[in-house]
Each structure stands twice: as structure tokens, then as C-alpha cells.
Amino acid sequence: MRVSVVVFPGSNCDHDVIHLYQKVLGSTVSSIWHRDRDLKKPDIVIIPGGFSYGDYLRTGAMAKLSPVMSEVAKFAEQGGSVLGICNGFQILCECGLLPGVLLQNIGMQFLSRFVSLRVENNSTTFSRNYVVGEVLTCPIAHGEGNYFADREIIQQLEDEGRVVFRYCSPSGEVDSSNLNWNPNGSINSIAGICSAKGNVVGLMPHPERSSEKIVGFVGEQSGVKVFQ
């Protein structure tokens, strides 16, 4: 598998994803600098986490203007698989490749902790190795992860089954008002969504950081299946 990882000034999770694809999964990985227009013919494009352009103006707002993102948009229009993780999700929302926006966490604090995620849709490239209802554990590390969109968009996402991951209890129960389970206050506990065609996926948690034995995540709760 050929994977291209987009790198912006301020990206800081690019090497986590590169390490995972290269060393754990044996894929061919290219780093694509934000000024580049050549995506190197990938099967998959990853927009990694971090603080692109220092999160100036709004998270992801400056990144959408970069030359590489117009190429990513073309790749997505042609049906290419794109995954945005954390800041990558925020960028995909700002670009309009995914609907909605990530607001500041409801408790005002930057959250760095583990969450449980329930798989809601396993028809995307990045969730196909899971069973619907399966619960995985991933870290989150964000200040703006509170998913928001107007009522019509939320209804549309729910009706079309486009919520891919939802924050939940370790046993898979969902309760958006419970901030232990839905720590950033996202509407309907939404942690990750996909585009109408399903080829673009964004999520706030970091499955790339719960993908190896050395960090204690193997088997059922592993995030590695997002990338396989």
C-alpha cells in the first residue's frame, strides 16, 4: 500500500503515522510538504494531527489555503481515501471535505487522556476491519474537539449512517451528557464522520497511538485496524 502523509508547519503527529505504516504495516510512505502539489500517487492520504500554522485564526483555517490541500481535494473528488486525524479532521472540516466544525472543548481544557470509541459504520476504508458496535480505546489530545454542526446536518449524518465513531463507555454505552464518556461535549457523542461517498473520514482521537503492543494495545481494542 502506498501512503502519503501531508505535513504542514506545526504538524506534530506525522511521524507517528509514518512510523506505523512503515515499521508496523510495511507500507511505502511519502511525506508531502504543504507547498507540494505532487501527492506521489498514493492509495491513501493521511492528514495528521498537530497545530498546523499554529492554529491561527481558527484550527485548520490556514491549512485549507495550502497548495497541497487543493490536490487532496481533487484526490478525494476522484474517490481517493483520505483520513484526517485530530487537526487533520479540523482541516477537512474547514476545507468543506467534511461537514461541521470542531469547537473548543466544553470544559474549556485541553484534554489528553484515553477514550472509548464505538464503531458505528464499518463500510469505510478506515473502519472496514471492525465490526459495528465494537469498542476500541484510543488517546485524545485536543483543545478543540467538540463536534458541532447545525441540526439539519446532524440529522443528515445520522440518517445516512455517516457517524463512523462515537465516544462511549468502556462497555459501549453512549450518553452525550456524560462527560466522562463524551469528554469534549460533541453533539451525539460524534468522534468521527465520513463524507457522503464514504471515502473521506475524519476523527479526533488518535488510533495511530494505540496500534502497537509496546503501548499496550493489541487485539480487540487496537487502533491498528483503522490503518490495515
Next chain:
Amino acid sequence: MKVQVLVRLKAGVLDVQGKAVEHGLQGIGFNEIANVRVGKLVELEISAGGEEEARSKAEEMCQKLLVNPIIENYEIRTIS
């Protein structure tokens, strides 16, 4: 021409920064305050033939970058 763009979170969109400032103000004794909202002011100078042209350029900037219409409203003011 000097232009100010005032960007505000739409009514109903949770403003946690506003809430924090509100609690802070109440904490130092300003108990008479409520509904604090924090916005952004973007000041810029635009080379334009006149006010109308400057406004329409600023409008375009808001739509393309300065504002996220899902959560924000804006107001354009020309200063000179």
C-alpha cells in the same frame, strides 16, 4: 482604506471562552454581568478606489477565510 472585520460566534453556539471570562469577572466582584461572548477583531488596510470596493473585497475575504459561516457572523466597518 482601513477596514475592521468584527467576527462573532453566532447566538446559540457555545462560547466557552466567553463563559470563562464571565466566571472570571464574577469572581472579582462584577456580579451584575451576564452573557459574555468573546469575538475577534481583524483590522486591515485595503487599497481600493472607494468604500464600496473596499467593503466588497472585505466581504470576499470573510467568505474565503476570515469567517466560518457554520458558527460565526461578521460585520464589516470602514474607518477611513
